[in-house]
Amino acid sequence: MQQSELNDTKRRLLDAAGEIFSEKGFKAATVREICRLAKANVAAVHYHFGDKEGLxxxxxxxxxxxxxxxxxxxxxxxxxxxxxxxxxxxxxxxxxxxxxxxxxxxxxxxxxxxxxxxxxxxxxxxxxxxxxxxxxxxxxxxxxxxxxxxxxxxxxxxxxxxxxxxxxxxxxxxxxxxxxxxxxxxxxxxxxxxxxxxxxxxxxxxxxxxxxxxxxx
Known part of the structure; x- marks a missing residue:
């Protein structure tokens, strides 16, 4: 995967996480629903941020x-x-x-x-x-x-x-x-x-x- 694609995935994850965390809070939000909204693989969260808390x-x-x-x-x-x-x-x-x-x-x-x-x-x-x-x-x-x-x-x-x-x-x-x-x-x-x-x-x-x-x- 090229760097531009990686950066795009990271941006989509941050934007999706912003919407979901702000609506549901840290505890109620899940990595799966963030990835679903971002159209990204769950593994991408671990790659870019380590875990949900890192994101x-x-x-x-x-x-x-x-x-x-x-x-x-x-x-x-x-x-x-x-x-x-x-x-x-x-x-x-x-x-x-x-x-x-x-x-x-x-x-x-x-x-x-x-x-x-x-x-x-x-x-x-x-x-x-x-x-x-x-x-x-x-x-x-x-x-x-x-x-x-x-x-x-x-x-x-x-x-x-x-x-x-x-x-x-x-x-x-x-x-x-x-x-x-x-x-x-x-x-x-x-x-x-x-x-x-x-x-x-x-x-x-x-x-x-x-x-x-x-x-x-």
Whole structure:
């Protein structure tokens, strides 16, 4: 088999796995149904990925990298952008990655499922992607808070979690939201509007928080 054929088979397996894992989760999905959708031999999974877990891990890495490449957290902002502008860009990027509706629409669903139903692959993802993103968000939050807030402060951690929580709620509860608020849109403009709301809501909360000085024993 030529290299181009091998690469094509691997691509089909990843695309099929993305659809099935995002719909069923890691445990319920089977290698056979992935291969059936990909029109590939079961042996191809072992050749390219080792096993089902290897396929899933590579798929998650691709999902994160594809999302961040298409929607970087700075969203093209100039380096001189304010903390408030960077907070909006971070949130906008997050929502676009989680709610995307293009070829890799399964990426957001897959990431949301992994965060709520973690597998052993989460440790690798946390170290390589989630921790750096968390540190970036905490740096922005600390700057918006001001008053000497540091990224290591518990308060900053809580505030960053509150920002992410709003984004994850929308991603995880989209089906319910569409029933409760049918006028809300999840197209490009609708996602930008949601990002603006979360950013404004969070910025106002951060700027009006009581001054706290973290003390350590």
């Amino acid at each position: 899933y891990k590579e798929l998650l890495v691709e999902a994160f990298e594809a999302g961040l490449k298409r929607y970087p957290t700075h969203m093209g902002l100039d380096k001189s952008a304010s903390a408030e502008q960077r907070l909006y860009a971070f949130i906008h990027s997050f929502l676009l990655r989680m709610l995307g509706s293009e070829r890799f629409a399964w990426c957001g669903k897959l990431m949301a499922r992994e965060l709520h139903e973690p597998t052993r692959a989460l440790d690798h993802l946390a170290e390589r992607y989630i921790l750096p993103l968390s540190e970036q968000l905490r740096s922005i939050v600390a700057e918006v808070l001001g008053n000497g807030a540091k990224t290591t402060d518990t308060r900053v951690h809580y505030c960053a979690m509150s920002v992410v929580g709003q984004c994850q709620y929308i991603a995880k509860s989209r089906a319910v939201i569409e029933k409760l608020s049918p006028r809300l849109r999840f197209d490009e403009q609708g996602i930008a509007d949601l990002a603006r709301h979360i950013a404004d809501f969070s910025t106002n909360a951060l700027k009006n928080m009581p001054i706290q000085v973290e003390t350590r024993s």
